[in-house]
Amino acid sequence: MNSNFTLAVHSLTLLSLMPDRMSSSDAIAESACVHPVRIRKVLSLLRKNGIITSKEGTGGGFIFAIDPGEVNLWEIYKITAEGSLQPKCPDVNEQCLVGANMKNVLLSIFSDAETHLGEFLSKYSIEDVVANVKQT
Amino acid sequence: MNSNFTLAVHSLTLLSLMPDRMSSSDAIAESACVHPVRIRKVLSLLRKNGIITSKEGTGGGFIFAIDPGEVNLWEIYKITAEGSLQPKCPDVNEQCLVGANMKNVLLSIFSDAETHLGEFLSKYSIEDVVANVKQT
DNA sequence: AATACTGTAACATTTAAGATTACATTTAGT
DNA sequence: ACTAAATGTAATCTTAAATGTTACAGTATT
Numbered sequence: 001m002n003s004n005f006t007l008a009v010h011s012l013t014l015l016s017l018m019p020d021r022m023s024s025s026d027a028i029a030e031s032a033c034v035h036p037v038r039i040r041k042v043l044s045l046l047r048k049n050g051i052i053t054s055k056e057g058t059g060g061g062f063i064f065a066i067d068p069g070e071v072n073l074w075e076i077y078k079i080t081a082e083g084s085l086q087p088k089c090p091d092v093n094e095q096c097l098v099g100a101n102m103k104n105v106l107l108s109i110f111s112d113a114e115t116h117l118g119e120f121l122s123k124y125s126i127e128d129v130v131a132n133v134k135q136t
Numbered sequence: 137m138n139s140n141f142t143l144a145v146h147s148l149t150l151l152s153l154m155p156d157r158m159s160s161s162d163a164i165a166e167s168a169c170v171h172p173v174r175i176r177k178v179l180s181l182l183r184k185n186g187i188i189t190s191k192e193g194t195g196g197g198f199i200f201a202i203d204p205g206e207v208n209l210w211e212i213y214k215i216t217a218e219g220s221l222q223p224k225c226p227d228v229n230e231q232c233l234v235g236a237n238m239k240n241v242l243l244s245i246f247s248d249a250e251t252h253l254g255e256f257l258s259k260y261s262i263e264d265v266v267a268n269v270k271q272t
Numbered sequence: 273a274a275t276a277c278t279g280t281a282a283c284a285t286t287t288a289a290g291a292t293t294a295c296a297t298t299t300a301g302t
Numbered sequence: 303a304c305t306a307a308a309t310g311t312a313a314t315c316t317t318a319a320a321t322g323t324t325a326c327a328g329t330a331t332t
Contacts, residue, residue, distance in 0.1 A: 001223040002224060009242065010228070010235075010238050017234070022308095026308090032226070032229070033227055037291075040311085044309090056299060056307090056309040058299055059308075061309085087142045088142060089139070090169060091169055092169050093167050102269060105265055105268045113257065121245075132237070133238060138319085139320085139321090158277095160276085161277085171321075173279095173322075173324090180280085190279090191278080191329090193276065193277050193329045195276075195277075197277070278327105278329080279326100279329100280327090281325090281326095282326105283322100283324080284324090286319100286322085288318085289317085289318075290317075291314100293312105293314075298307100301306085302306105
């Protein structure tokens with residue numbers, strides 16, 4: 001899985017610790033040690049999905065649009081990393097019985113597996129993550 | 137996930153269709169459309185884990201060491217792709233409460249998730265995959 | 273001895289991820 | 303109205319990971 005998921009969770013965790021003011025991509029980027037543009041890209045996805053809002057201009061930034069307890073890790077996974085459980089199936093020799101069908105068989109199995117993963121990740125909200133981070 | 141898992145399953149499926157003679161890396165590579173050296177590398181892992189045996193020299197190649205009904209997808213996943221569910225956690229600013237603990241929190245959650253994935257993938261043997269491939 | 277394989281290391285190439293630059297746009301403050 | 307501080311996004315560059323290729327030593331079969 002690429003790091004967009006981690007970046008999204010990291011950013012949301014920071015935002016939930018700053019519930020009453022906007023955080024800039026620069027500030028978030030500094031905590032996550034990545035380029036601010038990447039933060040803006042990832043948070044742009046979250047914004048389009050209604051999880052956060054953003055404001056341009058002086059004093060602008062990002063802030064939660066809903067209760068952090070209402071957002072779970074599965075939603076974030078779907079937005080930032082869907083399909084990354086799926087194994088890569090390179091092109092194969094279609095002449096061959098195995099080649100011709102392997103992709104479909106694995107796709108079907110891992111599609112089910114991702115559904116299970118979803119049930120598991122749905123149990124963790126951003127609030128839970130915040131609690132865990134604080135507790136350590 | 138990289139394609140080693142898919143290549144391993146592909147190869148084992150071919151081998152289970154050829155239970156009474158050895159298959160060469162060249163033959164498998166042709167079906168999977170990859171370089172024979174890659175097949176040898178992946179199958180080398182399976183050999184070290186006792187799933188197949190190999191023989192060098194004329195007439196050599198690869199063959200199942202055990203019953204294809206005894207090998208499940210989780211074992212193959214562990215050998216070829218373990219940890220690939222884990223989201224990437226780039227280095228972070230340790231000065232920051234969130235940065236310092238995010239990695240551990242996510243690691244713990246996804247470690248559990250991988251256990252669940254294991255239970256799911258354990259239900260599918262290579263024999264099941266072969267049956268599915270044939271059926272299509 | 274010749275041929276056909278595996279095993280593995282070294283190197284080259286390609287692809288994907290991520291960083292950086294650039295700039296248009298928006299907003300707030302003076 | 304002007305300036306400064308922010309997002310939005312496209313384009314490009316760089317780096318890292320995946321994959322392909324070559325090379326060759328070792329082994330078994332004929």
